[in-house]
Amino acid sequence: MKKVLKSDGFQSLIASLICVILGLFIGYIVLLIINPEGAFEAILAIIKNFLFYPSGPARMKYFGATLVKTAPLVMCSLSILFAYKVGLFNIGVAGQYCAGIGASIYCALALNLPWYFCLLAAVVAGGILGTASGMLKAYCNVNEVISGIMLNWICLYTVNGVLKNVKEPSSPYTYNIANKNTKALLPNLGLDKLFGNNKYVTIAIPLAIVVAIVVMIILDKTKIGYELKATGLNKNAAKYAGIKEKKNIIISLAISGGVAGAGAAFYYLTGVEQWMCTSSAVPNMGFNGIASAFLGALNPIGTLISSFFIQHITNGGGYVDKTVYCSQISDLISSIIIYLCGFVLFFKTIMKKAGGAKK
Amino acid sequence: MILLIQYTLIFASVLILVALGGCVSEHSGIINLGLEGEMVFGALGGALAMKYLSPDSSAIVIIVVSVACAVIAGMLSSALLAVACINFKADQTIVGTALNMLAVAAATVIVKAINTAENPDNVSSEISYVQEKKAFIENINGFEFSWFMPVTVVMLIMIAVLLYKTRTGLRLMACGEFPQAAASVGINVFKMRWLGVLLSGALGGFGGLVYITAGVSQWKFENGVAGFGFLAIAVMIFGQWKPKHIAWAAVIFGMFRALSNVYTGFNFLVALHIPSAIYNMLPYVVSLLVLALTSKRSRAPKAEGIPYDKGMR
Numbered sequence: 047m048k049k050v051l052k053s054d055g056f057q058s059l060i061a062s063l064i065c066v067i068l069g070l071f072i073g074y075i076v077l078l079i080i081n082p083e084g085a086f087e088a089i090l091a092i093i094k095n096f097l098f099y100p101s102g103p104a105r106m107k108y109f110g111a112t113l114v115k116t117a118p119l120v121m122c123s124l125s126i127l128f129a130y131k132v133g134l135f136n137i138g139v140a141g142q143y144c145a146g147i148g149a150s151i152y153c154a155l156a157l158n159l160p161w162y163f164c165l166l167a168a169v170v171a172g173g174i175l176g177t178a179s180g181m182l183k184a185y186c187n188v189n190e191v192i193s194g195i196m197l198n199w200i201c202l203y204t205v206n207g208v209l210k211n212v213k214e215p216s217s218p219y220t221y222n223i224a225n226k227n228t229k230a231l232l233p234n235l236g237l238d239k240l241f242g243n244n245k246y247v248t249i250a251i252p253l254a255i256v257v258a259i260v261v262m263i264i265l266d267k268t269k270i271g272y273e274l275k276a277t278g279l280n281k282n283a284a285k286y287a288g289i290k291e292k293k294n295i296i297i298s299l300a301i302s303g304g305v306a307g308a309g310a311a312f313y314y315l316t317g318v319e320q321w322m323c324t325s326s327a328v329p330n331m332g333f334n335g336i337a338s339a340f341l342g343a344l345n346p347i348g349t350l351i352s353s354f355f356i357q358h359i360t361n362g363g364g365y366v367d368k369t370v371y372c373s374q375i376s377d378l379i380s381s382i383i384i385y386l387c388g389f390v391l392f393f394k395t396i397m398k399k400a401g402g403a404k405k
Numbered sequence: 406m407i408l409l410i411q412y413t414l415i416f417a418s419v420l421i422l423v424a425l426g427g428c429v430s431e432h433s434g435i436i437n438l439g440l441e442g443e444m445v446f447g448a449l450g451g452a453l454a455m456k457y458l459s460p461d462s463s464a465i466v467i468i469v470v471s472v473a474c475a476v477i478a479g480m481l482s483s484a485l486l487a488v489a490c491i492n493f494k495a496d497q498t499i500v501g502t503a504l505n506m507l508a509v510a511a512a513t514v515i516v517k518a519i520n521t522a523e524n525p526d527n528v529s530s531e532i533s534y535v536q537e538k539k540a541f542i543e544n545i546n547g548f549e550f551s552w553f554m555p556v557t558v559v560m561l562i563m564i565a566v567l568l569y570k571t572r573t574g575l576r577l578m579a580c581g582e583f584p585q586a587a588a589s590v591g592i593n594v595f596k597m598r599w600l601g602v603l604l605s606g607a608l609g610g611f612g613g614l615v616y617i618t619a620g621v622s623q624w625k626f627e628n629g630v631a632g633f634g635f636l637a638i639a640v641m642i643f644g645q646w647k648p649k650h651i652a653w654a655a656v657i658f659g660m661f662r663a664l665s666n667v668y669t670g671f672n673f674l675v676a677l678h679i680p681s682a683i684y685n686m687l688p689y690v691v692s693l694l695v696l697a698l699t700s701k702r703s704r705a706p707k708a709e710g711i712p713y714d715k716g717m718r
Contacts, residue, residue, distance in 0.1 A: 080518040135498045186697040191438060191498060192642070193696065195635040196689040207682040326628055333506055340499060369525050372517040374510055374627075381506035385485070388495030388503065 058343035061393040062352065065341060069383035070359075073375060081370045088366040092376055095362035103242040110241030112354070112361050114318055117254040118143070119353040121309025122335025124261050125302045127344050129190075131265055132298040133278035138179050138194025140332025141201040142172035142303040146310025147329070148205035151321055154223050154230030155212035161230050161315055168311035169304045175201060176303020180296035190299065202328045210323050219320040232315045250312035255350060257305065262346040274298050306332065330377065334360065337380045340387040356380050407548050408667045409660070415619040417652075417659030418557040419612045423637035424644065424651045425564045426608030431646060432568065433601025434581035434594075436710045438501025439486045440609045441634025442508030443479045445626070447610025448617045449512045450478025452532040452624055453519075460536035467540040468552060471614060479610015480603050482508065487602040491595055494712035505634070512626040533623030541618055553615045560608070565648040577601055581706035584713045594713050609634065620666065632689070636662070639692040645704045661688040 050056055070089065077085035091098060096108035122139050129136035136142075149171035153164040175197055182188040212220050223230050232248035241247045265271040277284040277294045285291045309331070313319065338356045342348030363376030423440055430437035437443075454474035458467055486504055489495040513530045520527040543550045568574040579587040580597040588594050616633055617624040640658050644651030665684035668674045 076514065080514075081522075135502075137502060182693070182697055187700040187703060188693075188696045189642075189700075191502075192635060192639055193693060195632055196639070196693045196696075199632050199689040200686045200693070203682040203686040207680055327631070333502075336499075336502060337506075368528070370521065372514060372521070372528065374513045374517070377510040378507070378514050381503055381510045385489070385500060385503035385507055388489045388500040389493055391495065392493045 055343075055345075057394050057397050058345070058348070058390075060397065061390045062341050062343055062348070062387075064393055065383050065386040065390070066355065068386055069379050072382050073379035076378065077371060077375065084367055084370060088371050088375070091365040091367075092359050092362035092379070095358050095365065098362075098365050105242075106240070107242030107244045108361075110238075110244035110247040112357055113241070113251050114244070114246045114248075114316060115313065115361065116354050116357040117250040118309040118313040118331055119334055119338060119357050120254040120258060120350055121305050121312060122332050123337075123339035123342065123349045123353050124258055124346060125306040125309070126335050126339035127342075127346065127349060128261055128265070128305065129298055129302040130339065130344060131278050132274045132294060133281065134183070134190050134295065134299060134302075136176070136179070136194060136299060136302045137191050137332075137336070138175065138197050138299075139302070139306045139335055140328040140330075141194065141198035142175045142306035143310045143332045143335075144198070144201045144205050144328045145171040145175045145303075146307030147314050147321055148201075148208055149307065150311040150314055151220055151223070152208055152212065154227050154315065155221050158227050159230065161232050164230050164315055165232075165308060165311040168307040170307070172307020172310070173300045173304035176299040176301070176306075177296060179303070180299035183299070184292040184295045198328050198332075202325065205321070206323050206325060209321050213323050218322050218324045220323065222317060222320060223315065224317040230315060231317055232312070246316040246318040248316050250316060254309075254312060257308070258346040258350050261305075265346075270297070306335075309335075334380060337384040337387075340390075341383055343390075356383075406670075408670055409663055411549050412620060412663030412666050413656065413660045414554055415551055415615070415659075416662045417655045418551070418553050419616045419619065419633065420637050420640045420655035420658055421557050421561055421652055422608050422615060423612035423634060424641040424655060425561065425648060426605035426612065427638050427641045428644075428646055428648065428651060429564065429568070429577070429608070430601045430605035431641070431709050432578045432581045432706050433598045434584060434706060434708045434711070434713065435487070435490055435598055435602050436497045436501065437483070437486065437602060437605050437609075438498055438638070439483065439504030439508075439634075440501075440605065440637060441630060441632070442501075442504040442506075443482050443606045443609030444613030444616060444630045444634050445505075445508035445512050446482040447475040447479035447613030448624065448630065449515065449613075449626060450610060451475035451614030452534060452617060452626075455534035455537035456532055458537060464540035467537050471537070472611060475610045475614035476607045477610070479608070479613065480606040483602050483606020483609065486606075487599050490712065491598045491602070494714075497710055497712075505629070509627070509629040512629075516626045529625070530627045531623055531625045534618075535622040538618050538622050551615075551618070553618075557615075560611075561648055561652055564608075568648065573600070578706070580713075581708055584708050585715070585717060588715065598713070612637070636688060636692060639696055642703070642705075643692070643695050643699055645699075646706065647704075658688060658692060661691050 074089045077088050096105050099105050125139045146168035150164040150168040153159045153167045179190050179193050182193045183190045209220050234248050237247045238245050273289045274294050277291045281291050338353040342352035360376045363373035451471045454471040489500045490497045516530045576592045577597045580594045584594045640654045644654040668684050
């Protein structure tokens with residue numbers, strides 16, 4: 047028992063839980079300030095999300111709706127996590143996700159390709175953007191955060207421009223993939239039946255879990271994973287040991303970008319959402335990925351849980367009383383949670399001290 | 406042409422103010438990636454001040470009160486970064502990013518709450534300040550001169566003097582180069598870093614206010630400040646962490662940013678039929694190229710980004 051209490055994994059779990067509870071608590075206080083009546087119902091609605099519905103099938107349907115959005119979030123946070131293991135903070139994940147959207151929708155609508163090619167195109171597009179960031183970091187010493195942000199904006203305007211070609215004539219949205227090219231939709235394999243006939247539940251969800259496991263295996267069990275982590279721990283020591291640190295920086299950001307791109311395809315190829323060609327900011331999905339990666343203590347399995355949680359409260363934000371509150375309250379809660387994740391080291395030190403005192 | 410100069414100068418002012426903020430903070434040893442968020446908070450503070458001031462107040466009152474509110478809001482938000490990064494040794498990149506997200510989410514929630522409370526049908530995140538904004542601007546033969554332009558020049562000189570000519574400034578810079586050595590001669594590293602971050606918050610907040618009054622009279626807080634804080638960081642790197650260089654870099658970047666606003670006024674640019682998306686992404690493309698070319702021989706403060714640890718050698 048003592049061993050469990052002292053293990054790093056357990057302490058990470060406790061630290062993450064502290065972040066979540068504090069985050070929700072601060073969110074509740076904000077709701078109280080906006081309007082004390084109904085604040086409790088509002089925070090309850092956020093926490094309940096799909097449990098809001100009384101009947102079983104409706105619950106399953108909206109549980110599915112949360113999962114549909116969790117799949118891309120898992121991919122984005124895996125992308126952050128993978129780069130972070132190499133000591134890189136890939137904030138460009140939002141742009142890489144955006145590139146994935148552009149590539150997959152264009153392939154689906156303009157080129158009429160089947161879904162696996164669209165998915166591949168998204169991976170390649172995200173990967174190229176990641177590689178660009180990596181090259182700038184490795185050869186030109188440009189901080190990956192700055193280049194990532196710049197590429198996010200460049201990518202947003204490019205995707206807006208490219209997808210204008212496959213836009214509905216009367217609205218700023220792209221055509222619905224379901225009406226134009228059903229081959230491009232991800233297959234369901236009967237999963238939709240499980241979730242109250244939610245047709246957007248596709249193989250994206252199991253695939254995201256598979257990717258999480260693959261990422262874990264790559265990082266923990268392979269030579270390349272070992273080299274990447276060594277580069278992250280100490281770039282100079284890794285170089286001294288004969289590891290090509292520049293190559294590793296580029297590879298890790300390329301993989302990271304590819305994962306984010308795939309995440310975009312996992313979401314947009316279900317047909318659940320269309321891209322708005324006048325978007326003025328990259329989708330929030332990438333930034334939420336940062337929240338869930340750190341909340342999941344940078345562990346692929348932890349990420350699966352934390353991604354679900356973040357998406358759960360984000361969707362839950364949709365159920366608050368809109369005449370008094372706004373749904374962005376959940377964005378506020380997730381950003382508070384990331385801020386608190388900065389204190390994780392501090393929480394852990396306290397726990398270690400407390401553990402030592404008991405002995 | 407006048408329009409281009411006007412926009413270039415006002416955008417350059419924003420970039421100078423915010424980049425100086427980044428410069429002060431980095432010289433003290435803290436990478437302030439939260440500048441974008443501090444701008445949003447500053448903009449929110451200033452916009453709310455303008456919203457609640459009566460439009461009949463004299464110009465000077467409007468200017469002083471809204472600038473003060475923006476500066477205080479920026480400083481308060483930077484205190485969040487300072488506590489986490491200086492006292493709790495948190496990862497500066499994560500906290501900075503968290504601050505940026507927090508700023509946009511908090512500003513949206515606050516503005517929407519205010520708008521909905523006033524009118525339940527109004528769910529937008531927009532504040533408008535058409536009348537109050539006029540206090541900042543003098544119209545000289547079609548050229549909209551903003552009082553923020555000379556103020557920026559004054560701030561630029563003040564920061565340059567502070568950093569290079571005063572005891573505090575030199576001590577602050579020592580904390581960004583080799584904090585342990587600074588501590589060994591009795592400088593309080595924590596205090597210096599707090600000073601650096603708070604100053605950067607004040608400048609960032611001020612910059613945020615200038616940005617939302619540049620050419621527009623209402624602001625939608627859902628959009629944050631569209632990456633301007635990061636552009637300012639790029640300006641700072643291009644300016645090699647030196648105030649004078651930062652000023653020139655800001656003018657160049659400001660011009661590219663201004664082009665996307667006013668290119669329709671130039672017949673030869675319109676004749677080229679370049680899509681507007683290209684003009685929109687131009688500042689970011691240019692900054693990326695410039696960074697790629699200049700970052701190799703970077704003169705960044707040596708200890709930036711590393712939490713201060715007394716025992717470390």
